[in-house]
Amino acid sequence: MSANTGDQEQQVGGIVLTPEQKLSRRARNIAIGVGVALLVVLFYAITIVRLGGAVANRTL
Amino acid sequence: MSDVSYLDDGQTPRIPIAAPSDYISLLKPRVMSLVVFTALTGLLLAPVPPHPLIACVALLSIAVGAGASGALNMWYDADIDAKMTRTSKRPIPAGRLDPESALAFGMVLSMLSVFVLGFATNWLAAALLAFTIFFYVAVYTMWLKRWTPLNIVIGGAAGALPPIVGYAAATGEINLASVVLFAIIFIWTPPHFWALAILKIEDYGRAGVPMLPNVAGLDRTRLEILVYTLLLAPLGVAPWLLGFASPVYGLVAMAGGAMLVNIAAKMFSARDEADIRRAAGRMFAFSILYLFGLFLVLVLERALHLLALI
Numbered sequence: 001m002s003a004n005t006g007d008q009e010q011q012v013g014g015i016v017l018t019p020e021q022k023l024s025r026r027a028r029n030i031a032i033g034v035g036v037a038l039l040v041v042l043f044y045a046i047t048i049v050r051l052g053g054a055v056a057n058r059t060l
Numbered sequence: 061m062s063d064v065s066y067l068d069d070g071q072t073p074r075i076p077i078a079a080p081s082d083y084i085s086l087l088k089p090r091v092m093s094l095v096v097f098t099a100l101t102g103l104l105l106a107p108v109p110p111h112p113l114i115a116c117v118a119l120l121s122i123a124v125g126a127g128a129s130g131a132l133n134m135w136y137d138a139d140i141d142a143k144m145t146r147t148s149k150r151p152i153p154a155g156r157l158d159p160e161s162a163l164a165f166g167m168v169l170s171m172l173s174v175f176v177l178g179f180a181t182n183w184l185a186a187a188l189l190a191f192t193i194f195f196y197v198a199v200y201t202m203w204l205k206r207w208t209p210l211n212i213v214i215g216g217a218a219g220a221l222p223p224i225v226g227y228a229a230a231t232g233e234i235n236l237a238s239v240v241l242f243a244i245i246f247i248w249t250p251p252h253f254w255a256l257a258i259l260k261i262e263d264y265g266r267a268g269v270p271m272l273p274n275v276a277g278l279d280r281t282r283l284e285i286l287v288y289t290l291l292l293a294p295l296g297v298a299p300w301l302l303g304f305a306s307p308v309y310g311l312v313a314m315a316g317g318a319m320l321v322n323i324a325a326k327m328f329s330a331r332d333e334a335d336i337r338r339a340a341g342r343m344f345a346f347s348i349l350y351l352f353g354l355f356l357v358l359v360l361e362r363a364l365h366l367l368a369l370i
Binding site: 015017020021024027028030031042043045046049050 | 075076077078079080083111113114117176179180
């Protein structure tokens with residue numbers, strides 16, 4: 001059973017994370033969140049640069 | 061992905077305690093920095109440089125691709141790493157990270173880096189990056205490394221490709237200059253790693269990795285190192301002779317090449333093992349300085365050239 005769905009489920013499944021494990025999981029989740037956010041910004045910036053300055057002049 | 065996997069008995073849950081820093085160390089940051097530096101050199105060789113943001117994204121993608129190769133290498137080689145003092149504190153052998161997480165991390169980053177490079181620059185560069193990752197992981201790590209003392213000779217191609225990837229990212233093609241830089245790194249790799257293999261001969265022996273000093277002995281290794289440095293010294297000067305580097309670069313390459321050959325010759329003529337090991341230590345350290353020096357001069361020259369164009 002997955003242990004990343006909350007403390008209640010962990011106890012039902014018999015697995016209780018130690019404070020150290022909880023801390024490391026929280027740090028990994030934050031790192032993944034920051035990584036995904038950076039990717040969004042990166043893709044937005046790449047798109048703008050690749051489209052170029054004349055993007056507003058296109059026919060609709 | 062679940063936070064819980066199981067130990068070999070299938071019963072005991074293995075709950076990782078890996079911090080983000082463990083994942084970063086999977087990327088082999090020191091190797092990454094050398095890859096970024098050589099890829100930057102290839103990128104700066106382009107007659108017309110790409111947009112600065114695109115250049116940064118290209119370098120980031122190449123760095124992440126190199127890091128992903130490192131993560132996959134650590135996943136596959138965890139058994140070897142555990143036996144060697146140099147690598148036993150890596151996250152997997154140290155028990156902080158499970159191999160499955162390293163595999164998933166490496167695979168995701170490999171695909172992401174190739175896709176982002178293709179999206180931001182062109183698909184030739186992306187294909188070259190994908191080939192580099194494949195070559196390092198499948199050809200070098202999984203096949204050559206445990207099979208033949210030529211592992212580092214052939215496998216060195218993966219570490220030599222970043223200048224070609226960098227140039228392709230900037231231009232969409234491959235040119236002679238980037239191939240010359242590939243050749244320099246390719247010929248530089250064996251003497252550099254054989255010097256390390258002499259220093260860590262017990263480690264490699266314990267791990268069962270057939271490095272040249274373990275398989276063919278110190279005498280053969282010293283001879284091979286001398287031959288490779290004799291090839292490398294003139295090859296290092298080629299960028300100046302071919303006209304894409306200045307005479308200043310030519311002087312640095314000649315002086316560096318002469319010192320490298322001198323160290324290799326002293327190692328070859330050393331009488332006892334202690335002297336050979338001392339010379340191997342000098343060879344290992346100076347070879348890093350040599351390659352860094354050549355590429356630094358190239359980067360500075362191209363940067364000044366581009367600034368003059370602005």
